[in-house]
Every structure is written in structure tokens, then in C-alpha cells.
Amino acid sequence: MRRPSKTTRRSAATATAALALALGTTACGGTTGPASGGELSGQTVTVAGVWTGAEQQSFKKVLDAFTQKTGAQTVFVPSGDNVSTFVGSKIEGGNAPDVVMVPQVGVLQQFAKKGWLQPLSDQTAQTAGSTLAPVWKNYGTVDGQYYGLYFKAAHKSTVWYAPEAFTQAGVGEPKSYSDMLKAGRTLADSGRPAFAIAGEDGWTLTDWFENIYLSQAGPEKYDQLAQHRMKWTDESVVRALTTLGELFKDKQLVAGGAQAALGTDFPSSVAQVFGPEPKAGMVYEGDFVGGVAKGQFGKKLGQDAKFFPFPSVDGGRAPVVSGGDAAVVLKDGKNGKAGMKLVEFLASSEAAEVWAGAGGFLSPNNEVDFAKYSDDTTRSTANSLIAAGNSIRFDMSDQAPAAFGGTKGAGEWKLLQDFLRDPSDPQGTAAKLEAEAAKAYGN
Numbered sequence: 001m002r003r004p005s006k007t008t009r010r011s012a013a014t015a016t017a018a019l020a021l022a023l024g025t026t027a028c029g030g031t032t033g034p035a036s037g038g039e040l041s042g043q044t045v046t047v048a049g050v051w052t053g054a055e056q057q058s059f060k061k062v063l064d065a066f067t068q069k070t071g072a073q074t075v076f077v078p079s080g081d082n083v084s085t086f087v088g089s090k091i092e093g094g095n096a097p098d099v100v101m102v103p104q105v106g107v108l109q110q111f112a113k114k115g116w117l118q119p120l121s122d123q124t125a126q127t128a129g130s131t132l133a134p135v136w137k138n139y140g141t142v143d144g145q146y147y148g149l150y151f152k153a154a155h156k157s158t159v160w161y162a163p164e165a166f167t168q169a170g171v172g173e174p175k176s177y178s179d180m181l182k183a184g185r186t187l188a189d190s191g192r193p194a195f196a197i198a199g200e201d202g203w204t205l206t207d208w209f210e211n212i213y214l215s216q217a218g219p220e221k222y223d224q225l226a227q228h229r230m231k232w233t234d235e236s237v238v239r240a241l242t243t244l245g246e247l248f249k250d251k252q253l254v255a256g257g258a259q260a261a262l263g264t265d266f267p268s269s270v271a272q273v274f275g276p277e278p279k280a281g282m283v284y285e286g287d288f289v290g291g292v293a294k295g296q297f298g299k300k301l302g303q304d305a306k307f308f309p310f311p312s313v314d315g316g317r318a319p320v321v322s323g324g325d326a327a328v329v330l331k332d333g334k335n336g337k338a339g340m341k342l343v344e345f346l347a348s349s350e351a352a353e354v355w356a357g358a359g360g361f362l363s364p365n366n367e368v369d370f371a372k373y374s375d376d377t378t379r380s381t382a383n384s385l386i387a388a389g390n391s392i393r394f395d396m397s398d399q400a401p402a403a404f405g406g407t408k409g410a411g412e413w414k415l416l417q418d419f420l421r422d423p424s425d426p427q428g429t430a431a432k433l434e435a436e437a438a439k440a441y442g443n
Contacts (some may be wrong), residue, residue, distance in 0.1 A: 202413025
């Protein structure tokens with residue numbers, strides 16, 4: 001399920017941020033250190049995940065803390081972007097890892113339905129029940145069994161801006177979507193178009209749609225659409241597309257116009273706002289924008305790179321769309337018992353606070369001390385994530401079959417790129433989305 005698709009886009013975004021942070025790369029494996037004595041002394045836990053560069057280094061610090069606590073050695077194995085294929089081949093070859101960090105709800109569900117996963121321990125379930133909003137536990141549950149602990153989250157409802165552009169235009173942080181477009185037009189009048197839009201990467205367009213839809217239509221309809229229990233031709237979808245189309249068709253709001261946006265990838269969109277030759281005042285995407293602005297362009301977060309929450313649309317609640325990585329335990333791992341202990345550790349605030357201090361991390365755990373985060377901007381983003389509680393929703397296209405929600409040049413990605421090119425027919429676009437969704441979901 002993880003082709004050059006949803007996860008490629010997720011890891012492309014986070015890997016770009018990781019590269020930008022310039023914290024170095026790591027070898028493909030190796031233990032985190034010698035066993036230090038403890039209940040698991042002499043045992044080894046193998047963990048697979050997509051993380052590279054700075055993210056992998058930071059996660060290894062978490063594994064080091066587990067080693068210090070239990071005595072178990074750990075080995076991290078990079079899975080590459082296609083986690084499903086990687087794990088399937090490892091199981092077939094008799095060399096399955098004990099724990100896998102899964103970055104997509106659909107892949108977690110796929111693993112569970114194939115019978116690859118062990119239900120998590122009662123201790124993990126109890127900890128998660130008291131420290132995570134119920135929605136996070138629900139995303140890790142398949143057919144009534146709790147399989148996936150969400151350890152790392154992404155906040156995908158942040159709009160990043162250049163403060164000097166706002167100051168020059170005399171605008172402040174908007175509190176509503178209509179105010180955001182109004183501020184954008186004022187920005188354009190002062191000499192800088194409003195938004196850098198990464199239309200070359202179709203995943204960014206799905207994120208625009210999802211935030212608008214969640215705020216306008218609400219969590220219940222969002223869930224129905226995400227599971228294709230409601231058709232994409234529903235009036236609520238047409239309404240959200242119409243709202244998005246107002247942005248797409250306004251040349252004051254889209255830097256360079258639609259054609260330029262269709263030739264702009266995600267890293268370039270950040271560069272258009274925070275690079276040496278700025279071409280826009282704002283860029284919408286997740287909290288990882290800050291890592292690129294800081295690492296690649298030397299911006300000080302909270303000073304010359306700021307964000308505001310994606311604002312409420314038409315009087316709805318301000319949306320919080322998220323992504324995340326869940327820890328699962330494989331049945332075929334050689335040390336499932338120690339793997340289960342690792343997941344119990346990952347459920348603790350202690351584990352999350354290790355990575356929080358290293359930066360480039362948000363935890364859905366409500367017991368994590370905000371003071372442990374490395375800067376005020378990340379602290380604010382983490383607070384917003386926790387404050388959203390049960391109204392937070394996982395990226396809709398990450399929940400969809402890859403053929404619809406995660407394939408370059410196909411499905412939702414392509415149709416929203418077509419809509420960016422010509423936003424004149426929201427109803428027609430909704431019909432095309434429904435046709436593609438029906439094929440991919442098989443219902």
C-alpha cells in the first residue's frame with residue numbers, strides 16, 4: 001500500500017525537514033548500545049520504521065532510554081517507504097522484526113486483517129486509555145482489538161508565514177478562513193502574493209481539502225467520507241470544493257497562478273516564503289514546515305518564521321488534521337515479549353519526552369510535559385494538538401486505499417491537481433472523485 005504514494009509524500013516531507021535540520025544520517029542498523037542490566041538483559045528487540053536522518057537518530061535516543069531502563073539491546077532497521085512490502089518479505093523470509101512503526105492507518109488495518117499482529121498488552125491499553133484522546137486509540141484498533149499505539153504525531157493544520165510580510169502589509173493573524181483570504185489579498189496588494197502552493201505534490205492539495213472539509217462539515221461527516229460510507233457527490237463535498245476553488249482561482253492568492261503552483265513541489269513552496277528570494281507571504285502545511293524553514297534557511301522559529309492555526313471555515317470549529325506513527329508488535333518476531341515491553345515503554349510520557357527534547361516531534365500523549373519541547377513554537381503546536389482532543393482527525397487520504405488517496409498521477413491527487421488547474425466545476429470534480437473512490441474502495 002505504500003508506493004511512491006501517501007507515505008512517500010509523508011516521508012518526503014519529514015525527510016526534507018530532517019535533511020534540512022542537518023543532524024546527519026545513520027547506518028542501516030546496529031544496536032543502540034550495550035545492555036546495562038535489568039529485566040530484559042541479554043535480549044534484543046528489532047524495530048523497523050521509515051525514519052531516516054535526524055528522525056532516526058532521535059528515535060534511537062528513545063531506544064537508548066529503553067536500553068538503560070530494561071537492559072535490552074535494540075536494533076533499528078530502516079523499512080524504506082513501502083512498509084507493507086518490507087514487512088511481508090521479512091515475514092516470508094523468517095526474519096520479521098519484533099516491532100514496526102507504521103505511518104498509515106490503512107497499513108495498520110491491512111497488517112491486522114492479514115493476522116500479522118499481536119494485540120497490545122493490557123498495560124499498554126490502560127496507559128493509552130488514560131493518556132490519549134479516544135480517537136487515537138480508535139485508529140489503532142481493528143475489529144475490537146487494540147494493535148497500534150500512536151507514538152509520534154504530525155499537526156497538519158498550521159499556516160506558516162513570514163512576519164515581515166505581514167508587518168509590511170499591516171495584517172495580523174486571521175481567525176477565520178474568510179479573514180485569511182482577505183489578509184492574503186492585502187498581502188498581494190503590498191507586493192507579495194498570499195500563498196505558495198505545492199501543486200506538483202498532490203498530497204498538499206488533499207490536505208487543503210481535508211482542513212476545509214473537517215471545519216465546514218464536522219468530524220462525523222469527515223469520518224463517513226474517509227470510510228466511503230458517504231459519496232463524494234454529497235453536497236458537503238461540493239461545498240468544500242467550492243470554498244477551495246475560491247482560493248485556487250484567485251491570482252492574488254496563489255503565487256504565480258495555478259500553472260506555477262502545479263510546477264512547485266513541497267520544498268520549493270517553503271522556499272518561496274522563507275528562502276532568499278521570497279515570492280509569497282504564507283505556505284500552508286504541517287508542523288514540519290518549521291523544520292525546513294529553520295534548517296535550510298536559518299529562520300528562527302517564533303521570530304522570522306511563525307504559524308497560526310488553520311482557521312475555522314464558515315463558522316465551524318477550527319480543524320486539526322493529523323498524521324502519525326503507530327507501534328505494532330508482529331506475531332512472527334523472534335522476541336515478541338520484549339517487543340511488547342518496548343511498546344509499553346513507548347506509551348509512557350518518559351519515552352515521548354526524550355524525543356520532544358531532541359526536536360522534530362509531537363506526541364499525542366497528554367501527560368507529556370510541554371516544557372520538554374525544545375522551543376516555544378513546537379510547544380504551541382503540541383498544545384494545539386492536545387487541546388483538539390477527540391475532535392482531531394487522521395489525514396483522510398492516508399486512510400484511503402492507495403489507488404485513491406496516495407498515488408501520484410491518479411485518484412484524488414490527480415483530480416485535485418486538475419481542479420487547481422480549472423476550479424470552475426466543483427460538482428463535476430466531486431463526481432469524478434466519487435467514480436475513482438468507488439473503484440478503489442470496491443463499494
